[in-house]
Amino acid sequence: xNEIFNLKRFLQLLRKTIFEKPIQMFGLSFLVFxxxxxxxxCFRSIxxxxxxxxISFFIGLVLGGFFLAAAVMGNFSxxxxxxxxxxxxxxxxxxxxxxxxxICVLYLPLYLLFFRIMDLTMIQIYHHGLDPNKADYKELxxxxxxxxxxxxxxxxxxxxxxxxxxxxxxGSLYFNKISVIKVALICVAVFFGFYSLNxxxxxxxxxxxxxxxxxxxxSIELANQKGRIDLPPQASGIVLIMFQYIFPALLYVLAFxxxxxxxx
Amino acid sequence: MIIINKLxxxxxxxxxxxxxxxxxxxxxxxxxxxxxxxxxKSTLLKNMSGxxxxxxxxxxxNGFIPQKREPSFLENIYFIPEEVEVSPxxxxxxxxxxxxxxxxxxxxxxxxxxxxxxxxxxxxxxDLSLGQQxxxxxxxxxxxxxxxxxxxxxxxxxxxPSKSWFRKLIASVLSEERIIIISTHQVKDLETLIDHVIxxxxxxxxxxxxxxEISKKLCFKTIHKMDERNPxxxxxxxxxxxxxxxxxxxxxxxxxxxxxxxNTITQQPVLVKAIFKH
Numbered sequence: 001x002n003e004i005f006n007l008k009r010f011l012q013l014l015r016k017t018i019f020e021k022p023i024q025m026f027g028l029s030f031l032v033f034x035x036x037x038x039x040x041x042c043f044r045s046i047x048x049x050x051x052x053x054x055i056s057f058f059i060g061l062v063l064g065g066f067f068l069a070a071a072v073m074g075n076f077s078x079x080x081x082x083x084x085x086x087x088x089x090x091x092x093x094x095x096x097x098x099x100x101x102x103i104c105v106l107y108l109p110l111y112l113l114f115f116r117i118m119d120l121t122m123i124q125i126y127h128h129g130l131d132p133n134k135a136d137y138k139e140l141x142x143x144x145x146x147x148x149x150x151x152x153x154x155x156x157x158x159x160x161x162x163x164x165x166x167x168x169x170x171g172s173l174y175f176n177k178i179s180v181i182k183v184a185l186i187c188v189a190v191f192f193g194f195y196s197l198n199x200x201x202x203x204x205x206x207x208x209x210x211x212x213x214x215x216x217x218x219s220i221e222l223a224n225q226k227g228r229i230d231l232p233p234q235a236s237g238i239v240l241i242m243f244q245y246i247f248p249a250l251l252y253v254l255a256f257x258x259x260x261x262x263x264x
Numbered sequence: 265m266i267i268i269n270k271l272x273x274x275x276x277x278x279x280x281x282x283x284x285x286x287x288x289x290x291x292x293x294x295x296x297x298x299x300x301x302x303x304x305k306s307t308l309l310k311n312m313s314g315x316x317x318x319x320x321x322x323x324x325x326n327g328f329i330p331q332k333r334e335p336s337f338l339e340n341i342y343f344i345p346e347e348v349e350v351s352p353x354x355x356x357x358x359x360x361x362x363x364x365x366x367x368x369x370x371x372x373x374x375x376x377x378x379x380x381x382x383x384x385x386x387x388x389x390x391d392l393s394l395g396q397q398x399x400x401x402x403x404x405x406x407x408x409x410x411x412x413x414x415x416x417x418x419x420x421x422x423x424x425p426s427k428s429w430f431r432k433l434i435a436s437v438l439s440e441e442r443i444i445i446i447s448t449h450q451v452k453d454l455e456t457l458i459d460h461v462i463x464x465x466x467x468x469x470x471x472x473x474x475x476x477e478i479s480k481k482l483c484f485k486t487i488h489k490m491d492e493r494n495p496x497x498x499x500x501x502x503x504x505x506x507x508x509x510x511x512x513x514x515x516x517x518x519x520x521x522x523x524x525x526x527n528t529i530t531q532q533p534v535l536v537k538a539i540f541k542h
Contacts, residue, residue, distance in 0.1 A: 003334040009365070016361040020351045080349040086315055089339035089365045260333075263316045 003091060010094045017072065017098050024071050029107065032064035033114050040118060049126070049144035053119050054153050060111055062160045067180070068107050069168035072099040073255070076176040082264045092260040100252065103165050112149065119146045159243050166251025173258040215239040265290055266312060266412070266443060270321035273311055273467075280319065281307055281467040289460075291411075292440040296458030297447040298526050304467045305447040306346070309414050312445070313343045326411055339366055342405040346417040350397050352390040355383075358404070366408040374407035380429050395421045402430065406437050413437075413444045419453040431457050451522035461522070463529050470533050473540060475520055481539050482528070483512040484521045497535060498528035511539055 018025055036056045043052035075085035085095070123144045130140055147154060164187060171183030194214040202212035210219040210226065216239075217230035230236065266289040274280035281304045289295055299305045310316040311323055314330030314337070323330055328337035351358065355378070363369040378385060381399040383392070389400055398421050405413060419427050434457055438444060448454055461478060463471040473481075482497070488505040490496070498509040507521070509528045529536050 001336045003332075003336060006335070009335065012364050016365075019357075020353065020361055023352065078347070078349060079345050080347055083315060083343055083345045086333065087313060087338055087341065087343050089335045091335055092333065261317075264310075 004093050005091065005097075006094075009090050010097065013088070013090045013094055013098050014101060016088075017102065021071070025068075025102075028067055028071055029064070029110070032060050032067070032111070035063075036060035036115060037118055040122060044122065044126075049123065052122075053115075053147040057115055057147055057154070058157050058160070060115060061108075061157055062164055064111060065103055065107065065161045065165040066168050066184070069099065069103055069165040070172055070180045070183075072102050073169050073172035073259075074179055076172070076262075076264060077179070079264075082176070086262065086264055092256065096256040096259050099169055099255070103169075104162075108161070116146070116149075159248075162248035163243065163251065166248045166255065169255035170251050170258060173255060173262055176264075215243070265324075265326065267324045268312075268321070269323075271311065271318050271323060272320045273307060273316065273318050275307075277319070282311075283467065284321065285467075285469055287462070287469060287472065289443055289445070291443055292438065293460050294434065294438055294444045294446065294458050295460045295462055296451075296454055296522070297445060297462045297464065298451055298522070299447075299449065299464045300530065301449060303465050305449075305464060306416050308464060309343070309416055309445065309447055312412075313341060313414055314338075315343070340410045341412040341414065342366075342408050342410045343414045344398075344401055344405050344416065344418060346420055348394075348398050348401045350389040350392070350400060352388045354388060355385045355400075358389060358400075362404070363408075366410065368409035370407050370409060373409075374403060377403035377406055377433060380433060381426060395423060395426065398422060399426055399430075402433070406433060411442055413442065415444070415446045417448055417450070418446060419448065419450050427453050451526055455520075455522045458522070461525070463526065465530060465533070470529050470537065471525075471540065477540075478520050478525060479512075479518065480515075481512055482520070482525065483510045483514075483516050484508075484518045484524055485510075485516075497532050498524055500524065500527075 036059060039059055040052045040056035043055055076082040088095075123146055126144045127141060130137055134140075167187055168180070168183050171186070172179045175182045195212075198214040199209070199212045202218045203209050206218060206220050208220050208222050210221045212218045215231065216236070217228055219226060219228050221227075231239065266287075268285055268287040271282050271285040271287075272280050273282045285308075297305045297308065307316060311318055312325060312330060314333045317331045325337065326340065328334060330337065330341075351361075353361065359371070359374070363371070363374075375385075378400070381403055383396055383400050383403065389397065392400065398418075402415075402418065405415075419430060422430060431454070434444060434446075446454055446458065458475065460474045461471060462469065471478075484507070486502065486504050486507050490499065490506055490508075494510060496506075496508040496510050500507045507524060509521075509524050512518075
């Protein structure tokens with residue numbers, strides 16, 4: 001018997017993980033989709049399409065992924081579930097891979113598909129509602145555009161998605177009780193910690209500092225003129241690679257290592 | 265066979281619960297691990313099941329190292345914790361999702377156990393009472409036909425008829441290839457079931473003997489009057505006089521009372537150890 005990976009065993013585990021708690025798994029996904037739709041609709045009404053699709057995309061993708069990771073790996077809040085999970089006759093690799101597949105291969109494309117359909121439908125409705133004979137038709141038409149998945153905003157959100165889901169997978173194994181809250185607090189603390197530290201350091205070098213974004217650049221204001229100084233492309237590239245590949249990979253690998261060594 | 269060799273384990277590196285514990289458990293027996301709350305019974309079971317890892321020493325279970333948690337080891341062990349919780353599935357749903365992981369699972373036996381334990385086969389399992397959920401898990405675990413069955417406080421939460429059925433079922437599933445380990449502090453519930461007693465206290469192995477050996481070394485009886493000429497290891501006042509435990513010096517054949525045995529051991533550990541040594 002292959003003790004690390006067996007396709008039949010893995011598929012059984014995948015099926016069990018998805019269908020054991022259908023309300024948790026499908027209900028959570030449905031809730032995230034519904035929340036995205038509500039946020040999109042609300043922000044479209046009170047703000048504009050750009051804010052609507054950016055905010056709803058962030059909420060759906062990042063928060064959805066975060067809670068799904070917690071649902072898939074968070075078996076240790078009670079003794080019965082923890083023991084049942086660890087003594088289930090499958091390898092640690094298969095348990096870890098199931099979580100990765102559910103988050104990255106099933107949820108991510110499904111959410112992207114849902115969001116694209118929602119975004120396109122909303123924008124189609126808006127475009128159809130415009131009067132082509134009006135003078136500002138072109139201007140109003142161009143106000144609503146779909147969120148490109150290859151654009152900068154989407155790219156940043158994908159980085160958030162992989163880092164946050166990786167952190168939640170690892171966090172679920174480090175914290176048995178209320179892991180969602182603990183990991184969320186750590187993520188927020190790390191984010192604001194970096195932001196504050198970066199702001200303090202930038203403040204030492206720039207007198208008229210307006211804003212400072214960690215690992216990106218600073219905005220300064222001199223004689224009523226605003227300017228931005230970005231990191232040099234080489235440094236920026238390294239930072240991007242760190243956040244895009246290195247950190248998520250480390251977090252996902254950490255989750256696997258911790259799962260193998262998990263005592264309960 | 266389970267071989268525990270110089271096992272040391274502690275939840276904190278500086279404070280070890282078990283130190284250099286040696287223990288061998290053979291196939292075809294029902295072992296009862298007795299001990300007070302917090303004595304380390306569940307910890308020992310979890311070490312055997314790969315849920316906790318030894319600080320030093322080794323454990324092998326049928327040739328496997330539990331710590332590795334390999335699928336071929338896990339498909340031959342079923343651990344029933346003290347508190348159980350089943351998923352919101354129907355009986356069929358649960359079977360379809362969980363049974364395929366256990367190659368020796370027997371569906372017919374499973375339904376027979378459900379009938380014996382009077383578990384209703386309709387609706388969601390999570391809607392059952394905690395006692396019913398526990399009985400369901402026991403039925404499932406027995407039907408898995410694993411070579412090692414570990415039960416941590418199995419009778420907690422069971423009603424009186426269920427305890428009786430539980431004893432019958434456990435006795436019926438024992439085979440030459442199987443090891444059943446039951447940890448409990450409710451010794452009365454399992455008195456007729458266990459054929460080997462292990463008593464742990466503060467991480468120390470105080471007793472590790474078969475019921476036959478215990479019966480040979482100790483005497484459990486009721487006397488009307490305490491006699492100072494016959495020293496007792498343990499005594500308890502009862503309606504008929506005194507129930508006592510004494511050393512069996514006259515080869516008397518008495519029935520082992522596990523509760524009294526346990527009390528004797530915890531009150532007179534040194535004396536009991538000395539009796540069983542020779």
